[in-house]
Amino acid sequence: MNKDKVYLKGYVIGHAADTLGYQGLLVQLENLDVVEIDKNLVHKKIDEPQLIKLKDVIARIKDFDSGTQIVWLDAILNELGSDYGILKYKTGYEQGRFEGEYVGQQLKDADKVRQELNKPVVKQFVADWYEEHKSNLDYELWDYVSDWKDQKPSEFKEWFNKSNKAFQTLVNMHQFGYEVGKEKKYKVKFKNIQSGTRYLKYDGVIEKWYFGINQDSNATRLCHTKEELEEAGFGEVFDSPLFEVEEVEK
Structure with a gap:
């Protein structure tokens, strides 16, 4: 047997x-x-x-409706200890929040880079015109161009006329903000002349350079950038013994 x-x-x-x-x-x-x-x-x-096998417990819980499943799971976690349940929930929450914050920060950083890349650096007179007209920029631009002949001579009009990106610059200012570039300006005058018409000036109406008195007006400019002087053929004034060049704050 x-x-x-x-x-x-x-x-x-x-x-x-x-x-x-x-x-x-x-x-x-x-x-x-x-x-x-x-x-x-x-x-x-x-x-x-x-x-009792774990698979049997899981199978039993799966047979419940969602409300009963929540009650059972909460009861099990509480029975194991409140710290255990809190830790599991907290770990999942923190992981989700971290990933969400990371993605959100990446998007913010990308947007910040995009804004910085598109933020124009403009001259003060461009910023002044924009600030005065920004509340209704679309209309103001259309109106300015429509009445072009009636616009008074100004640095802004001269810039708008010469720049091939005037519209784009103003639109970018509206979308991304702007910075005012610090640009040096100079007064140029004949040496050894005590008074009279000895200052180099530019008349925006007739678009001519001439020597005049030490005074600005709506139509004339007394202070000029180095680029403006060089474009007009006066770049040599910085080295010529005949002229005195004075840097001014503008």
């Missing part, structure tokens, strides 16, 4: 008995087969807690 012992592992799911005093147990094996075993052959007490 074979003396080898055989163990069957499963869950008690019912009972069996007869009039002769036999008592048996219905056991569901892991392969889901159900067998009947004499109670005396079961090595565990019938009231001993059965082992």
Whole structure:
């Protein structure tokens, strides 16, 4: 006779008995087969807690509706300890918040770079005109160009007329902001002449350079940039012994 012992592992799911005093147990094996075993052959007490498998718990919870699932999960986390539940939720929250903040910051940085790249550096008279007309810029630009002949001579009109990017510059100022470039300006005058018409000036009406008195007007400019002087053919005044060049703050 074979003396080898055989163990069957499963869950008690019912009972069996007869009039002769036999008592048996219905056991569901892991392969889901159900067998009947004499109670005396079961090595565990019938009231001993059965082992619970995680997969069975998960399967049970999955069968619940969403509201019951939340109740069960909260109860399990609380039973394990409030710190455990809080830690899990906090870890997920912090990770999500970090990733969200990172993406948000990347977008902000990209937008900041875009603004800086498109922010024009303009002269003060351009900034002055923009600030005066920015509340209705589209109309003001159209009106300025439509009445071009009636616009008084000014540095802005001269710049607008010569620049091939005047419109784009003003639009970029409106969208991205602007900076006023610090540009040196100079007064040029004949040396050794004490008074009279000895200052180099530019008349915006007739678009001519001439020597006049030490005074600005709407039509004339007394102070000039180095670029303006060089374009007009007066670049040599900076090195000529005949002229005195005075830097002014504008």
